[in-house]
Amino acid sequence: AQRVTQPEKLLSVFKGAPVELKCNYSYSGSPELFWYVQYSRQRLQLLLRHISRESIKGFTADLNKGETSFHLKKPFAQEEDSAMYYCALQGGSEKLVFGKGTKLTVNP
């Protein structure tokens, strides 16, 4: 079974501080992992996928298969980063399964 856990419902940091949004997954095979972002009342947008190993808007995420984690990190948070962040997993089937999300608030 595919399962994604985001342990923090809410995360609040100050502008310029580092931020880490946690994501743990459960899947017996080799999953494809994603981070999606949803700004206030907008559609979900793909932020990162682990295969590409990109840095988007200063965010990075590394897949740790030993710890089954895919944490999202940014060294210096900006106010415009305030949003809902969802970790998602696509396993052997074609369906995409989401965690419950973390609401990030970056305070001035």
Added chain:
Amino acid sequence: NAGVTQTPKFQVLKTGQSMTLQCAQDMNHEYMSWYRQDPGMGLRLIHYSVGAGITDQGEVPNGYNVSRSTTEDFPLRLLSAAPSQTSVYFCASSGLPGTSYGYTFGSGTRLTVV
């Protein structure tokens, strides 16, 4: 290039009414999915499709029907609406692995059942 288009954007239904949420994509994607988004619950998969004529149930399929007669369209039907179906509904599509980067989402349909 419109991407994923959902209609309507807002809808109010009375308990027991039926309706269809429309979803269309113009990217020739094979995979399409419907999710509902509720506070504190994240996005839960309702139904998904891996191609025309093929659909399967997700995590919360009860009360919803789907069909996929064409690659482009994936409508979601509520046969007898209930207040528990009040939610924001998102449709998403993706190409085959290696051909696209993750799922692309529509802008959502905000449904209220009274």
